[in-house]
Amino acid sequence: MTSSPAAHWKIVWITGASSGIGRDVALQLARAGVRVAASARSAEALAKLAAEHPAVTAYPLDVTDAAAVMATVQAIEAQLGGIDLAILNAGVWHPMGAAEFSGAKAIDSMAVNYFGITNAVAALVPGMIARRAGHLAFVSSVAGYRGLPKAAGYAPSKAAVISLAEVLKPDLAAYGVTVTVINPGFVETPMTSVNRFPMPFIIKSEDAAQRMIAGLKTGRFEVAFPWQLVWLMKLLRLLPYPWFFWYARRLLSPGRKPQG
Numbered sequence: 001m002t003s004s005p006a007a008h009w010k011i012v013w014i015t016g017a018s019s020g021i022g023r024d025v026a027l028q029l030a031r032a033g034v035r036v037a038a039s040a041r042s043a044e045a046l047a048k049l050a051a052e053h054p055a056v057t058a059y060p061l062d063v064t065d066a067a068a069v070m071a072t073v074q075a076i077e078a079q080l081g082g083i084d085l086a087i088l089n090a091g092v093w094h095p096m097g098a099a100e101f102s103g104a105k106a107i108d109s110m111a112v113n114y115f116g117i118t119n120a121v122a123a124l125v126p127g128m129i130a131r132r133a134g135h136l137a138f139v140s141s142v143a144g145y146r147g148l149p150k151a152a153g154y155a156p157s158k159a160a161v162i163s164l165a166e167v168l169k170p171d172l173a174a175y176g177v178t179v180t181v182i183n184p185g186f187v188e189t190p191m192t193s194v195n196r197f198p199m200p201f202i203i204k205s206e207d208a209a210q211r212m213i214a215g216l217k218t219g220r221f222e223v224a225f226p227w228q229l230v231w232l233m234k235l236l237r238l239l240p241y242p243w244f245f246w247y248a249r250r251l252l253s254p255g256r257k258p259q260g
């Protein structure tokens with residue numbers, strides 16, 4: 001679809017807009033004529049973003065704070081108008097395997113990646129149902145398809161996001177509200193800059209933002225890219241457990257001695 005994003009949405013709220021993919025999505029939407037409400041914890045980074053385009057308004061927020069999320073949604077809707085599209089993109093990546101398992105990191109992964117989204121859903125859904133319109137986009141990951149090495153905090157939180165999207169999609173469709181789950185592969189952002197392992201088919205953040213916006217315009221349930229990694233990960237999802245664990249041990253953890 002080649003139509004402008006402004007033909008689809010007037011007001012878009014995006015969380016995790018202070019860096020990486022969220023920042024690029026915010027700027028691309030603003031340049032296309034959409035009013036963008038941008039949230040993240042870093043007020044300074046958001047002010048810098050808002051200074052780059054007059055269509056961006058900063059709403060600093062910690063998505064783990066349910067009351068603050070509710071107040072932010074109310075403020076955006078009072079000041080800018082009803083939110084047509086909410087891109088719930090804030091996320092954290094704590095690389096973690098069994099040997100270095102941290103309960104605090106597991107809790108933080110769920111708190112931001114999953115409960116950050118449920119806090120927003122609770123704040124957004126009543127208004128969208130009342131308006132019989134709206135689009136919720138949850139940013140998950142191909143890492144949510146199956147449990148992967150070093151993703152002991154991240155993968156479960158992203159799997160939960162995909163599950164939530166599946167639950168809400170048919171239910172909200174009855175009220176005219178669209179649900180999309182976005183599953184990117186590797187993207188060059190501050191999040192992945194810490195990784196010391198190969199990241200096949202990695203793409204630039206601007207490219208990821210473009211693909212997200214193009215996918216959201218179609219209104220389809222899943223927007224996943226790049227296709228090479230998506231297909232590989234979907235194939236892994238179909239493998240019976242013994243084959244999957246064999247693959248996980250021998251290929252996804254090359255440094256680890258196989259135990260059989």
Ligand SMILES: NC(=O)c1ccc[n+]([C@@H]2O[C@H](COP(=O)([O-])OP(=O)(O)OC[C@H]3O[C@@H](n4cnc5c(N)ncnc54)[C@H](OP(=O)(O)O)[C@@H]3O)[C@@H](O)[C@H]2O)c1
Pocket residue numbers: 015016017018019020021022039040041042043045061062063064089090091092093112139140141142183184185186187188189190191192
């Ligand atoms: N990069 C990849 O390869 C990749 C692949 C698949 C999926 N994803 C997903 O894409 C999304 C964006 O990631 P990215 O790669 O662009 O990473 P990033 O550059 O690290 O951006 C993460 C964003 O989330 C915000 N954030 C973190 N904790 C928050 C909190 N408690 N409340 C509000 N905002 C918070 C950060 O801002 P503050 O620190 O200012 O709060 C930042 O704006 C994430 O959900 C990530 O899991 C990324």
